[in-house]
Structure formats: C-alpha cells, structure tokens
Amino acid sequence: MSAGxxxxxxxxxxxxTIVTRCSFFLLGHAVKLPPKVxxxxxxxxxxxLAAIVxxxxxxxxxxxxxxxxxPKLLAGIxxxxxxxxxxxxxxxxxxxxxxYSLLRVML
Numbered sequence: 001m002s003a004g005x006x007x008x009x010x011x012x013x014x015x016x017t018i019v020t021r022c023s024f025f026l027l028g029h030a031v032k033l034p035p036k037v038x039x040x041x042x043x044x045x046x047x048x049l050a051a052i053v054x055x056x057x058x059x060x061x062x063x064x065x066x067x068x069x070x071p072k073l074l075a076g077i078x079x080x081x082x083x084x085x086x087x088x089x090x091x092x093x094x095x096x097x098x099x100y101s102l103l104r105v106m107l
Contacts, residue, residue: 071107075100 024031033041057076058064068074079096083089 069107071100071103074103 053076057072058066058070060070060072066073075096078099079092082095083092086092
C-alpha cells in the first residue's frame with residue numbers, strides 16, 4: 001500500500017465519519033425519524049454497553065464459564081441486584097467492585 005493509498009483511505013474515512021455523525025445536523029428537520037425508530041434509538045447506548053460488558057462477565061480464558069466459580073459473573077449479578085433495589089448508579093459500581101474483589105480472594 002503506497003502513501004497515497006493511505007492518505008486516500010484516511011480522507012475517505014474522515015468524510016464517511018463526518019457524514020454519518022453530522023447528517024442529522026446537516027439535514028436539520030428535513031428528515032423526521034418515525035416514532036418507533038426514535039423509541040428504539042433510546043436503547044442503543046444501553047445495548048452497546050451490554051454488548052461490551054456481557055462477554056467479559058461470562059468468558060474466562062477464552063471459554064464460556066457459567067459456573068458459581070466465576071467471580072465476575074457473580075459480582076455482575078450482585079451489582080445488578082443492588083441497582084434494582086436502590087437505583088443508585090455510583091453505589092452499584094462500588095458494590096460491584098467490592099463484591100468482585102471479595103469473591104476473587106475467596107474463590
């Protein structure tokens with residue numbers, strides 16, 4: 001790949017990023033998303049976070065580990081239970097990390 005190809009790729013990727021991220025600002029109110037799409041897009045950040053976090057909770061050494069000996073999974077379940085009862089995000093992070101640290105020492 002030559003230097004020209006590299007620069008062309010960088011420029012095209014930059015243009016693609018600007019167009020996709022700024023399309024709603026550039027088009028203004030000319031394009032109105034259907035209500036169902038708007039409703040679905042509200043869940044996109046949570047779905048992306050779950051897609052990042054969930055594999056880390058259930059995988060250990062490249063293999064699926066859905067056992068009680070998995071401290072990450074147990075801490076995740078404990079943190080989820082804490083959040084469902086208190087609805088306190090910072091407390092959930094602290095409780096989950098504390099539970100993970102304790103389980104890692106115990107198991």
